[in-house]
Amino acid sequence: MTPPSKSQAKAEAKRAFLIEQATICLAEKGYAHVSLRDIAKESGVSLGILHYYFASKEELLLEVIASYKERFIAELEREVVAAPLDNFFPALAAVLGRSLLEDRKLHRLWYDLQAQALYTPVFLEQVHHTRNRLHDLIARMLKRLQTERGAALAVDVSAASSILYSLIDGMILQCLLDESRTAAEAISRFQLALHHVLESLFSSGSPATHPVERGD
Incomplete structure (x- = not known):
């Protein structure tokens, strides 16, 4: 080259x-x-x-989002998807917590782009591309849980991925809207919610993994 x-x-x-x-x-x-x-x-x-x-400003915004999301997805790949399953919850919490602390305004910009995409078709492709990549990460994680822990999903992987993506996306949005809640509080609530959702998604009643201990 x-x-x-x-x-x-x-x-x-x-x-x-x-x-x-x-x-x-x-x-x-x-x-x-x-x-x-x-x-x-x-x-x-x-x-x-x-x-x-x-x-145009549209082209520049797309470049900004692509750069930020590429870094965020790379962190998830490296620290969560490729990490040992025993460290799944704390690894995911660490990435999301750090992101909410350091990149809070960039998360707001991501939701801004998604809202703009409802009315501006030029943004739709980037939104779909990013969401599809995040769905793929979640699907790979679920398949690892199925294979390495012998846990069976109650629904297909695609549906489970959509449910988990909606949970994560919604919890981050709630944290951004609620300025009174710290990132640590948001992550603690997220971990508990994720644990319960995973239990409901696996037909055995257990995702064969455990959340981080929560302090009262």
Whole structure:
């Protein structure tokens, strides 16, 4: 593979910088309240330069979301899906807890994008792509539980994945809407809910795994 030329490397670095600056602006104020001019100003470049790299604000938002979700999915892959099943609950809690603490505003932007996708078709493909990847991660985890622990699902993997995705997605949204609840409190509630849902999804009445101990 031919390495990029100096000019290509410089252009890629500039593009990455602009995505980083756009991420800060969009996560802070939301899609509807930020213009390309605002992002150009925060980035210290002209509007023309920003347009050179991104044709529209829609294209820039898609790049921001893709970059953030790629990192989030990589963390889930590395720390949860590939981790020993005995560490499933604490590993998942650690990733979600860290994400809610460090990337709270980016999670808000993800829900912003999903809402925009209801009215702006250009966003639908990215939303479907990201959701499908997350569904796939959950399905792989469920299959591991079935295979390695000998647990049988009461419904098919696709339906179970949809149920668990809805639970996780809904719990994160609730945490974002409830400013009085800390990330630790949200994760504790999530773990308890996930444990009960897994019990109901496995025909044996047990997902053959256990949540982290909860303090009162």
